[in-house]
Amino acid sequence: MPGDVPNYLGKAFICPHCNANAQQSWASCTAQGHETSDTYLPGLTISTCFVCSGLAIWLEQPVRTDTWGASARMIYPAATVEGPKRNVDLPEAVARLYDEAATVVNLSPRSASALLRLALEALLEDLYPDKAGNLNSMIGAAVRDGLPERVQRTMDVMRFSGNQSVHEIHHDDTPQTAATLFGLLNIVAEQLITQPKQLDALYEGLPDGFKQQVDRRDGREAV
Structure with a gap:
């Protein structure tokens, strides 16, 4: 079965790094300060490929729907599968x-x-x-x-x-x-x-x- 293109919060899709149809893990994005604890960065999410451990960064964006929700687009890597x-x-x-x-x-x-x-x-x-x-x-x-x-x-x-x-x-x-x-x-x-x-x-x-x-x-x- 062909894999899906990368999609926000998807459990598995074609990795933009290794091109494998792989499972993905998801995590919120944080920034580490010099003197403070990690700071949560709203709107940014990271997916990690189970095969190559390659990271993709996703930027949330509003979506017009009947109920209003959120989606995101992959901003890194820029090259897509x-x-x-x-x-x-x-x-x-x-x-x-x-x-x-x-x-x-x-x-x-x-x-x-x-x-x-x-x-x-x-x-x-x-x-x-x-x-x-x-x-x-x-x-x-x-x-x-x-x-x-x-x-x-x-x-x-x-x-x-x-x-x-x-x-x-x-x-x-x-x-x-x-x-x-x-x-x-x-x-x-x-x-x-x-x-x-x-x-x-x-x-x-x-x-x-x-x-x-x-x-x-x-x-x-x-x-």
């Missing part, structure tokens, strides 16, 4: 956006969400160039081509989440919500690119005589 591995069939331009989002998912989940929406748009533009520039129209074209309803809903989730990340001032993303979008983009690529390619390869592997029979049956070849 990558998000879920991308589908290998993603076009080059889409893959670059995916990888860029993966490098900032912990530092700025909102940026990662916006980049993933752009990656979805780039993916559909590659498949439907005549609809380029309008994500909603491209999703509609994919549906008319027989895209399963569940995948269409997946793309609309990404479209909505990306719009919220860009346009809503008080919209809050977390590494977990952004990480979900990585998985959704992979699902879309699987349905639109990988599975059709695999099915085409299976069909092309059939004997020529059998394929000619199928073509005659379906009216693609004169009898």
Whole structure:
């Protein structure tokens, strides 16, 4: 099972130091004075990896919810682990956006969400160039081509989440919500690119005589 990206108070996630999917311990952050006892530093928390003992420092920040709560972002180390591995069939331009989002998912989940929406748009533009520039129209074209309803809903989730990340001032993303979008983009690529390619390869592997029979049956070849 793939590990989770680093998340606040998570019991286990991919360590930003050793890249192991490891258990984490948590502690409040204190500062040691020269003449006084340790001083508690509000808003700072430390996670420690059980595998390499690497430390990560987290800065608490308010989160707009119905009940108001607290979350935190990892401020050290600045370099973050990558998000879920991308589908290998993603076009080059889409893959670059995916990888860029993966490098900032912990530092700025909102940026990662916006980049993933752009990656979805780039993916559909590659498949439907005549609809380029309008994500909603491209999703509609994919549906008319027989895209399963569940995948269409997946793309609309990404479209909505990306719009919220860009346009809503008080919209809050977390590494977990952004990480979900990585998985959704992979699902879309699987349905639109990988599975059709695999099915085409299976069909092309059939004997020529059998394929000619199928073509005659379906009216693609004169009898």
